[in-house]
Amino acid sequence: MNIILLGYPGSGKGTLAKDLSKALDMVHVSTGDVLRDEMAKKTALGLEASSYMAGGRLVPDRLVMDMIKARLGAETRGLLFDGFPRTVAQAESLDDWFTSRSQDLDAVVFLNVAESVVMARLGSRRTCTGCGKIYNVISSAPAKEGVCDACGKPLMTREDDKTGVIAKRIQVYKDQTEPLLAYYRSSRNFLETDGGKAPEAVTKDVLSLLRVKP
Numbered sequence: 001m002n003i004i005l006l007g008y009p010g011s012g013k014g015t016l017a018k019d020l021s022k023a024l025d026m027v028h029v030s031t032g033d034v035l036r037d038e039m040a041k042k043t044a045l046g047l048e049a050s051s052y053m054a055g056g057r058l059v060p061d062r063l064v065m066d067m068i069k070a071r072l073g074a075e076t077r078g079l080l081f082d083g084f085p086r087t088v089a090q091a092e093s094l095d096d097w098f099t100s101r102s103q104d105l106d107a108v109v110f111l112n113v114a115e116s117v118v119m120a121r122l123g124s125r126r127t128c129t130g131c132g133k134i135y136n137v138i139s140s141a142p143a144k145e146g147v148c149d150a151c152g153k154p155l156m157t158r159e160d161d162k163t164g165v166i167a168k169r170i171q172v173y174k175d176q177t178e179p180l181l182a183y184y185r186s187s188r189n190f191l192e193t194d195g196g197k198a199p200e201a202v203t204k205d206v207l208s209l210l211r212v213k214p
Helices: 014-026 031-041 044-054 062-073 087-099 114-121 163-185 197-210
Strands: 004-008 027-029 079-082 109-113 125-128 134-136 191-192
Touching: 004 014, 004 163, 014 109, 014 197, 027 062, 027 134, 031 044, 031 062, 031 134, 044 062, 044 109, 044 197, 087 163, 109 163, 109 197, 114 125, 191 197
Parallel strands: 004 079, 004 109, 027 079, 109 191
Antiparallel strands: 125 134
């Protein structure tokens, strides 16, 4: 089974992806992780991506797809894409790749979360200045306010988790993703669920939608 997860930043895609990949024995594909790994290993693709980023430019869709093909070309398990594709052009490239592998995209799962909930979730996020562990002061607060449980270093609010920046991130997502949602809604494998629930309930709902016993 090959699945795409879509949703706002803060909609819970990452948590759901970990739960589903474990429950269904799938490969969790985060293109951000793939990109960072290729750059860290200084592969040819990673060096090319670095040259774009060093110049303040976006990594082209073609290069992102080349990284996915290089990383996953020999993979036989189902693929679970977390937040990719982001544009219709990327979706079409991914469709072409599945076709070339004689495979199908089995489901596109959209986590529908109200903007007010996304704002609250992201605004409540705190990141450790030492080990990078992420907390949420509403749902997963540290034992001692402002201090990391793991390493004892202070917690901070990242620049992109501040209210004004969050609002801009949401608008960018909407501008990019509304055409993508329209692209996938026309297919029979588009699924939508309430991402505003607790993570365990969202996972149970999605497994039910996929006709898999929780």
